[in-house]
Amino acid sequence: AGSQLREIFDKINNLLSGKSVQSGGRTVSVTQHPQGLDFVYYKLAEKFVNQGEEEVASHRDAAFPIAVVASGIWEIHPRVGELFLAHLHKKCPYSVPFYPALKEGTSMEEYQRMLGYQVKDSKMEEQDHFLKRMSGMIRLYAAIIQLRWPYGNKQGTHPHGLNYGWRWLAQMLNMEPLADVTATLLFDFLEVCGNALMKQYQVQFWKMMLLIREDYFPR
Numbered sequence: 001a002g003s004q005l006r007e008i009f010d011k012i013n014n015l016l017s018g019k020s021v022q023s024g025g026r027t028v029s030v031t032q033h034p035q036g037l038d039f040v041y042y043k044l045a046e047k048f049v050n051q052g053e054e055e056v057a058s059h060r061d062a063a064f065p066i067a068v069v070a071s072g073i074w075e076i077h078p079r080v081g082e083l084f085l086a087h088l089h090k091k092c093p094y095s096v097p098f099y100p101a102l103k104e105g106t107s108m109e110e111y112q113r114m115l116g117y118q119v120k121d122s123k124m125e126e127q128d129h130f131l132k133r134m135s136g137m138i139r140l141y142a143a144i145i146q147l148r149w150p151y152g153n154k155q156g157t158h159p160h161g162l163n164y165g166w167r168w169l170a171q172m173l174n175m176e177p178l179a180d181v182t183a184t185l186l187f188d189f190l191e192v193c194g195n196a197l198m199k200q201y202q203v204q205f206w207k208m209m210l211l212i213r214e215d216y217f218p219r
Helices: 002-016 038-060 060-076 078-091 108-114 127-144 162-173 181-201 203-216
Strands: 021-022 026-028
Touching: 002 021, 002 060, 026 038, 038 060, 038 078, 038 127, 060 078, 060 162, 078 127, 078 203, 127 181, 162 203, 181 203
Parallel strands: none
Antiparallel strands: 021 026
């Protein structure tokens, strides 16, 4: 609900703005430690990505309320946005988009981690679980680039708007498809922000869809 989102947004914004907020039964402020603000920027960005990986992966519609708060915080506190992208790119290299290559001297376990897989006790996670996590993160990213915090008074442009989504889509189609991963991520991305891209890019968008259907799908 909007009132709940405003409450969450205000609490995060107040914390980042140096005000005291209640958390876990105590009063906290980033001014209590010289590195307090940097630490909170880092952890908040990490938590936004984790919500994509966990919450959105399980409940697809959760992408939108999480994204609208993340987008609004990003607009007021750009450092959060930079760190969000850093965490996102590390956990999901396909959000760059980038398919890491296996380099000489890299162990298979390390390479699997570079590809975004969770590896525990030398055992790689199952493919369907991996795809579900990647899907959640891409859906959150696709929601963020099209949403703005509706209660702000900023008149500027979106800090990371649809042009980044268009660039991501174009770069994906310039890369050779990767079994399972490419199909999953293209579907999720277009389901979440395809309509917004269509409205903004119109004829160019439909040309892109034709390219996907006639050239990219067969590959």
